[in-house]
Amino acid sequence: MAKRVYQGWKAKNKFVFGGRLIFGPDARSLFISVSLIIVPVTIFCIFVARHLLHRFPAYNAGYAVLLVAIAFTIHVLLLLLVTSARDPGIVPRASHPPEEEFSYDTLEVGGRHTPSLQFPRIKEVMVNGFPVKVKYCETCMVFRPPRCSHCSICDNCVERFDHHCPWVGQCIGQRNYRYFFLFVSSSTLLCIYVFAMSASYIKFLMDEDYPTVWKAMKKSPASVILMIYCFISLWFVGGLTGFHLYLIGTNQTTYENFRYRAEDRPNVYDRGCLNNFLEVFCSKIKPSRHNFRAHVREEVARPARISHARAVEDEPAGGPRAKVEDDLEFGGDLSKISQRRNYEEVDDVMGGRNSNGMQIVLPESELGVNSNTQVPAIGGEVRNSSWGRRSGKWDISPEVLATGSSATTDGGGSSQKDAH
Template sequence: MQRSGAAMAWNVFKFCTALRGLGSIMILLVLAIVGVSYYTIVIAIYGPALLHTGLPDSLAFLAVLLLFHFLLGMLLWSYFSVVLTNPGSVPPNWRPVMDEEKGDMDPLMSSEYEGPGLGSNRSTMDPANPRIRFCRKCNQVKPPRCHHCSVCARCVLKMDHHCVWVVNCVGALNYKYFFLFLFYTFLETILVTLSLLPYFVKFFTDGEIPGTPGTLAATLITFILNLSFALSVLGFLIMHISLIAANTTTIEAYEKKTTREWRYDLGWKENFQQVLGRDKKYWLIPAYSDEDLRLMPALQGLEYPTRPDLDVLRGF
């Protein structure tokens, strides 16, 4: 039985290695879907229609093309911000500040607690505070809300999940970009779906559809792909809106089922600001203002404000 368990553990890590290789393919798939959509909307249908119709219709086609390019630009900006941004790594020799050491253990820390009585792990703990979390794989102290990613083989600050679509973890420093990627993907796919809907209806009602057979095939494929992605992304978007409103992550939402009160929930407005920033001009772009980066420690992923009422009850 021990050999079987060891083999299963080994296979899990082999699977993590495969996920790292899969990521590059997923990026190409995303770009392929974007390319097909661009060809169908701009080159095959709305571009030619803009040049060969009267003024009222041409203005409508121009509006669709402008909105399409704007949403596509924001989608790609957000996407590559997620891909290229480090989600947040633990600084070398990081130690918690004294105020954190006075309190009790975070409700979610118990699942990763390494303390006295755990054999060989005892020597790796801080003798001044045995309740501090320690990652045995990275051999370092773990800040609050930090988790180890087996795929990336590192600890990630405020880790939400590892996403194969972006070949990266989603964590403290790129979660906003991931959320905006979902947001703009949903808007873009809805726009493409609605723009191609009349042509899709004509196909099944024996209506006359302009273009070559290749154009027709591209139109049908683009419509089906974008409709499927719109419905799928909508579910993820709603889920992450609810997570942000509660100031939690996908991992924490699963783990905190055993806790009655969530000490990081400061109200939906403050919770959203911890992800999007306080400067409203930056809410819908994948960037933060210099002032927010300077005045909001939560955006750096190491310190998070907590509910004063729960801190008092726990002795913080």
């Protein structure tokens, strides 16, 4: 049975419910985050909200205190789940480097012209009329889109990468940044709500049988603990909310703000404060570029890479050996080139044949041939180079063959005369 995409996933993500939910490798931290939300709210509902049920007699508003706390907590937990369990904008990996980016340059080494493989690691694209450099990802074998970065924790390239949040166990990117901000801001409001209601209960106690703050706090220590907890939490989630409000207003990501802060480069993505907010909260979220439950398609088998040792002609009887060397070693990059390209096309690119389709002819100086030397027949044999891309024919020119044959005839005739 064919595997599904999530079963053969190459990154470090964890999948739940048959690939329906995707988490980061540190998804266990979610249990800590959930506990930090549920435990204080449970204490609030039992020791504080329960005593406020009858403190607001008009329309039985005291019951709303408890219901709002429960509903707000469920809202925050759902936002946490949506942020953590969805594709943040993972860029699909490629099975081989982009062929169209490879180029060849001829270098002269030791008097020989050697083709050299060229592959750009950085290229420029235009964004809002400004040039932006994009980098090649060695792991995903793609040029990253603008504002994309490779997360070392999840081992994925993520579009509009903001940061990897350990509290939600997931990367924050293009497809879940909106929910991440709503989660953080809603957590801030929940802290403010619990703090305010706990302080209100202390005030009610002071108005009744506990006239001093100290006596009221001794009566309800849970309210004091919740107030301290919410005050500390506000420094984190409240400060994070303010920071991301600034980032949204200026159309930056956390990664860009920390990385390019000192470079004082212009922000080519800034469209004005209002448009920046509309882009984050009102634009349509792009669909995922992955179907994790789809069956993996088997790749079509490519032609095997041809690799031979240097071609050497056998030495004929009574004559020297002619050797034609064509070993070109390009290193590891060349082995990654897609083998779908036709051999003859690469041969044309590499210079195996000239523009007129003429076969390359070796001069006499390179073969060590003179008028008195016998030349071995090389024509008619196809030679494959050791780097498996070139299939050029190396033929001796008719002039050289004629010279070699005349030399052989003259040598044979003179020997017959001497014999006579």
